Amino acid sequence: MTKYTLxxxxxxxxxxxxxxxxxxWGSPRVVAGHGRVxxxxxxxxxxxxxxxxxxxxxxxYIEGRTAELVTLNAxxxxxxxxxxxxxxxxxxxxxLGCERIILMTTNxxxxxxxxxxxxxxxxRELRVGAIDAARQxxxxxxxxxxxxxxxxxxxxxxxxx
Numbered sequence: 001m002t003k004y005t006l007x008x009x010x011x012x013x014x015x016x017x018x019x020x021x022x023x024x025w026g027s028p029r030v031v032a033g034h035g036r037v038x039x040x041x042x043x044x045x046x047x048x049x050x051x052x053x054x055x056x057x058x059x060x061y062i063e064g065r066t067a068e069l070v071t072l073n074a075x076x077x078x079x080x081x082x083x084x085x086x087x088x089x090x091x092x093x094x095x096l097g098c099e100r101i102i103l104m105t106t107n108x109x110x111x112x113x114x115x116x117x118x119x120x121x122x123x124r125e126l127r128v129g130a131i132d133a134a135r136q137x138x139x140x141x142x143x144x145x146x147x148x149x150x151x152x153x154x155x156x157x158x159x160x161x
Contacts, residue, residue: 004050004081006088009043009059017041020057024073026140032061032068033104033127033156037137040071046088048074048081056081058089060101067093069103086119090161100160106131107153108145121157130154 009017018041021028028041040059048056059070069089074081093101102124105112131151135141145151 004048004055004079004084006046006048006084009045009047013047014041016054017045017047017057017059020054020073020075021071025071026142027138029138030070031134031138031141032070033102033125033154035133035137038070043070045071046085048085050076055079056085058085060089060093062093062096062098065097065099067096067098067101069101072103082115083119090159094161098161100158102156102158105155105157106145106151107155108147108149108151110146110149113155113157116157116159119159121159123155124158125156127154127156128152 018028021040028039030038030040032038038061043059043061045057045059047054055076056074058072061068061070067089072082072085074085090101103116103121129152131141131154134154142151
């Protein structure tokens with residue numbers, strides 16, 4: 001298997017990234033913590049590619065000394081793509097002076113919760129019922145998520161750098 005390459009997102013990527021985010025998340029709009037809405041297709045980030053195909057994508061947002069991981073997708077389950085993208089982002093945001101990375105996920109996303117905890121993230125906050133409010137901003141958020149779990153709550157995780 002050919003190894004993938006990582007590179008920063010470029011302006012020319014925005015259309016394709018918008019398509020990938022819509023396939024994965026219902027739209028490129030992502031409702032982040034406390035009701036903030038990001039157009040993830042326009043955020044900085046990283047692309048992992050292999051043989052001309054996108055195999056991974058990460059977007060982030062920086063505010064002050066905090067970097068928010070907005071989206072992370074590995075389109076192939078093997079090979080450490082998600083980990084490589086996260087490590088590359090961590091290096092970039094450290095160089096930009098960030099002191100922590102935060103991310104939001106939903107209560108049903110047990111695979112992501114496991115992934116992030118194994119990479120040093122800790123629970124920071126539970127926002128009970130936050131997804132009901134998020135659906136007002138992004139109706140594409142489904143009622144039922146992974147493993148048949150109702151999507152209701154938002155979890156914030158944090159990694160201190």
